[in-house]
Amino acid sequence: MYDSIDRPRYLVPRLGGIYAALDTYSWPLIRVATGLFFVPHGLQKLFGLWGGNLVKTGEGFAKFGLDPGLFWATYIGCLELFGGLLLAIGLLTRPVAVLFIGFMVVAAFHVNITRGWFWTGGGMELPLYLLLVFLAILIRGGGVLSVDRMLGREV
Numbered sequence: 001m002y003d004s005i006d007r008p009r010y011l012v013p014r015l016g017g018i019y020a021a022l023d024t025y026s027w028p029l030i031r032v033a034t035g036l037f038f039v040p041h042g043l044q045k046l047f048g049l050w051g052g053n054l055v056k057t058g059e060g061f062a063k064f065g066l067d068p069g070l071f072w073a074t075y076i077g078c079l080e081l082f083g084g085l086l087l088a089i090g091l092l093t094r095p096v097a098v099l100f101i102g103f104m105v106v107a108a109f110h111v112n113i114t115r116g117w118f119w120t121g122g123g124m125e126l127p128l129y130l131l132l133v134f135l136a137i138l139i140r141g142g143g144v145l146s147v148d149r150m151l152g153r154e155v
Helices: 013-047 054-063 069-089 093-115 125-140 147-151
Strands: none
Touching: 013 054, 013 069, 013 125, 054 069, 069 093, 093 125
16 A cells, blocks of 8 residues: 555656665764764863863853753763764663653753754754654664664664
8 A cells, every 4th residue: 555655756867776775874874973963062061171160151041041051062072972873873762862852842842942943043943953853763763773773782
């Protein structure tokens, strides 16, 4: 019944073989890129790289009502660094995705919403998009090329 829906009709049919050959790598690409996107942010917060400062970040969190600010800045820095790495390798993928979903809910609807929609103005556009990506990661899990799958256990 769904066979015809599942088979794509390509504009250039000769590319179908290439798409089929690369299909296995499409989900890991999303998972790895999303995880690694956060690693520099964690390094910046926790270790002061690229002009980061954990104490100042904590003060900023406190200004948004996230008290104690230093605790939340440390938590988010650890989530970005270690959670990002875990997502990249596909270990504990779903639990980490849940933590990132919570992070993005707060970022989008508590912090960034006051700045409008567009990410260029610090708005909620990017956190909301990432929230949806993490929701997809939660639903799909680590996938074929993940440590979770290699261990034979996906939560």
